[in-house]
Amino acid sequence: MRSKLKHIGLGLVAFIIASAIWLPIVHLFFRQDSSEYFNKKAISQKAKKLAAWHIQLWNDDELRKYELQKMRGSNAEWDFMGRTFLVLSLANMALQEPESQEQYLKVIDQIIDDTLLVEKELGMYQFLMPYAKDSYFVQKPERSQFIDGEIALMIAVRCVVDRKSEYMNLLEQRINVIVKRMEKSPVLSTESYPNECWMFCNSAALAAIKISDYLSGANHNTFINEWLTIAKKRLVDPDTGILVSSYTYYGEHLDGPEGSSIWFVINCLMLVDEEFARDQYERARKELGRTIMGFGYAREWPDSWKGPIDIDSGPIIPVLNISAGSSGLAFVGASSSGDVEYLSSLLTTLNFAAFPAEKDGCLKYCASNQVGDAVLLYSLVLGPVWEKVKAGVLK
Amino acid sequence: MSSFKKSGFYKMFYSEFLTPEWYISRSVIIIILYLFFHFLGLREYTSIICGTSPADYMSRIFPVTMGIMYGMTYFAFVTLSPIFFISAILLFVFQKVKKQ
Numbered sequence: 187m188r189s190k191l192k193h194i195g196l197g198l199v200a201f202i203i204a205s206a207i208w209l210p211i212v213h214l215f216f217r218q219d220s221s222e223y224f225n226k227k228a229i230s231q232k233a234k235k236l237a238a239w240h241i242q243l244w245n246d247d248e249l250r251k252y253e254l255q256k257m258r259g260s261n262a263e264w265d266f267m268g269r270t271f272l273v274l275s276l277a278n279m280a281l282q283e284p285e286s287q288e289q290y291l292k293v294i295d296q297i298i299d300d301t302l303l304v305e306k307e308l309g310m311y312q313f314l315m316p317y318a319k320d321s322y323f324v325q326k327p328e329r330s331q332f333i334d335g336e337i338a339l340m341i342a343v344r345c346v347v348d349r350k351s352e353y354m355n356l357l358e359q360r361i362n363v364i365v366k367r368m369e370k371s372p373v374l375s376t377e378s379y380p381n382e383c384w385m386f387c388n389s390a391a392l393a394a395i396k397i398s399d400y401l402s403g404a405n406h407n408t409f410i411n412e413w414l415t416i417a418k419k420r421l422v423d424p425d426t427g428i429l430v431s432s433y434t435y436y437g438e439h440l441d442g443p444e445g446s447s448i449w450f451v452i453n454c455l456m457l458v459d460e461e462f463a464r465d466q467y468e469r470a471r472k473e474l475g476r477t478i479m480g481f482g483y484a485r486e487w488p489d490s491w492k493g494p495i496d497i498d499s500g501p502i503i504p505v506l507n508i509s510a511g512s513s514g515l516a517f518v519g520a521s522s523s524g525d526v527e528y529l530s531s532l533l534t535t536l537n538f539a540a541f542p543a544e545k546d547g548c549l550k551y552c553a554s555n556q557v558g559d560a561v562l563l564y565s566l567v568l569g570p571v572w573e574k575v576k577a578g579v580l581k
Numbered sequence: 582m583s584s585f586k587k588s589g590f591y592k593m594f595y596s597e598f599l600t601p602e603w604y605i606s607r608s609v610i611i612i613i614l615y616l617f618f619h620f621l622g623l624r625e626y627t628s629i630i631c632g633t634s635p636a637d638y639m640s641r642i643f644p645v646t647m648g649i650m651y652g653m654t655y656f657a658f659v660t661l662s663p664i665f666f667i668s669a670i671l672l673f674v675f676q677k678v679k680k681q
Contacts, residue, residue: 196675197599197668204667212660260632500631510631538659541627552624555633 213480213531216538220530223566224521229282233566235549236559237279240272242548243556244293253556263332264557266313269297270336270390271560274568277343281570287347294344298353301337314379321380324435325367332378334364335391342397343571349401361398364391365409373420373437374413382440384432385421386447388413389454396457400575414459425490428469442491445474445484445512446498449519456522457572467523475516475528476506481538482531483508484516514558517565529565536562601676604669608662615658623651 223232243250257264273294280290304312310333311318318330338360341353367376368391375383392413395406420437423430428443429451441447448470455463473488486502486509487493495502500510513532520529536542541552550559590609596602625635629648634641 193597194599197603197672200604200668200671200675201599201664203671204664207667208664209660212663215659256628256633256635259634264633514631541624541655543624553627553630555628555631558631 210479213534213538217480217530217534218537220526220533223533224526224529226569229279229567232549233279233563235544235547236563236566237275239548239550240275240556240560240563241289241293244272244296257555257557261315262313263315264555266301266333266336268555268557268560269301270340271557271564273297273340274343274571275560275563275566277347278564278567278570280347281574282567291344291348294340294347295350298337298340298344301340302356305333305337318379323377323380325370325376329363329367329376330378331364331367331376331387331391332384334360334367335387335394338364338394338398339390342394342401345401346397346571346574354401357394357398358402361395365395365406368413369409371435373416373433373435374409375421375433375435375437377435381434382432383435384447385429385451386431389451393454393457397571397575400578410458414462418462423488423491426469426473426488427465428473428488429466441493443470443473443488444493444498445470445486445509446500446515448474449484449512449515449517452519453522453568457575464523467519467525470519471523471525471528474512475520477528477531478506480531481535482513482516482528482533483535484512484532485509486512510553510558514554514561517562518568521565521568599672601669601672604665604672608665608669611654611657611662611665615654615662618651618654623647627652 221230223230225233229237243253254265254268257268276290276294280287280294283290310330313333314330322328323330338357341357341360344350345353345357364376368374368388370376371383373383375385375388378384378387392410395410398404399406416437417429421429421433421439423439423443426443428448430439430442431444431447432440434440448466452463452467452470455466474485476483476485483506485507486498487507498511500512500514502509513535517529517532519525520532536551540554543550543552551562554562590606593602593606594610596606626644626648628635629645630652634644635648
């Protein structure tokens with residue numbers, strides 16, 4: 187009996203030592219040179235392969251319907267957001283690679299036209315989750331900032347690449363509507379869902395306003411500065427200093443800071459108040475960003491906030507609180523802030539746990555979906571559009 | 582069947598708990614299972630991680646089951662299998678040292 191226990195003990199000791207040897211070095215097998223993904227001077231090969239998959243989707247009606255339908259089965263918002271992130275990506279790629287501009291603009295226009303058509307024929311609810319119909323919007327007539335903000339952003343970035351008069355008119359109309367509605371709200375934010383203002387959507391709208399100013403020569407700086415003052419005073423979580431993710435029309439906090447929201451908010455704020463955006467990134471990185479044994483990931487909530495597992499957070503792995511939604515969008519936050527170290531650890535996790543698959547020059551991540559891959563693509567190519575707008579404003 | 586029972590792997594599989602042979606056999610089984618699921622194309626089903634079914638016509642139960650099976654064997658393949666293999670080497674070394 188004693189020798190058997192000794193034998194089991196020895197076996198367990200061997201297992202523990204082996205774990206201590208292997209686990210800290212696993213990440214080395216999945217670590218790739220970040221320049222394969224991020225390249226400031228040219229579009230990386232990985233980004234091109236990822237974009238090729240999306241371009242293929244928009245060139246093949248049947249394939250696109252099939253892919254979008256799969257996502258819509260879980261969340262209609264993803265269909266819409268997948269379009270936004272793809273347009274953002276392609277606009278950046280078009281500026282980075284002028285020789286392919288025509289190809290990218292063709293897809294961008296196709297996405298914008300299709301989105302406007304769906305909005306016109308089926309209404310905003312086509313892209314919203316079903317609970318949008320459960321109660322009434324406070325502000326009348328009913329509109330969703332989720333739809334308005336992102337459509338404006340799509341058209342705006344398209345026009346940064348190449349001004350198209352038809353789109354410029356649409357942008358001006360949409361921005362006027364957005365600003366008028368935001369100005370009426372006590373916290374200068376308007377609803378995406380009934381009595382729910384989302385920081386994600388209002389930040390996207392702010393970025394669209396800023397780009398629209400750059401394009402048209404209009405000036406909404408006073409409005410933007412007022413929005414920032416109110417946000418810093420009333421829309422920040424008192425425990426972490428991070429902007430809350432959702433609040434009522436009157437500014438009462440609903441959800442606290444969320445990873446699936448703040449990382450993209452940081453990207454939008456980079457255009458309107460870089461100092462504040464960097465402060466938000468530092469806080470989000472501290473509260474939500476984690477790296478364990480070389481693997482980077484992000485939590486959905488800080489320790490001080492307990493939120494539900496929902497469609498935004500995606501599934502959450504217990505103990506470490508790894509959120510698929512927050513980790514995916516963390517790429518955008520880290521890339522916007524130039525945090526190469528965190529990006530590199532996130533990429534290691536991507537190669538380890540997102541199941542990349544390459545076929546016919548296209549790259550996709552099996553554990554992801556169209557919107558997830560579009561977010562990743564955006565993080566790999568973002569920069570040129572924001573830089574062009576910022577340079578224009580400075581002039 | 583009898584020749585399989587005489588084979589080295591059969592003996593390894595039924596070897597004593599936590600011996601080098603036990604670790605090696607488990608490591609090999611994990612590798613075989615992972616490769617089997619991989620070549621069956623179950624990688625596509627891991628889209629359930631982000632809450633998306635790999636095909637819109639399928640019920641949720643089938644893709645979730647396939648995705649979980651693939652995910653578990655994959656993570657066992659990249660973490661547990663090498664640990665088992667290293668454990669076997671360590672035990673083998675311990676035994677050699679003990680004999681000397």
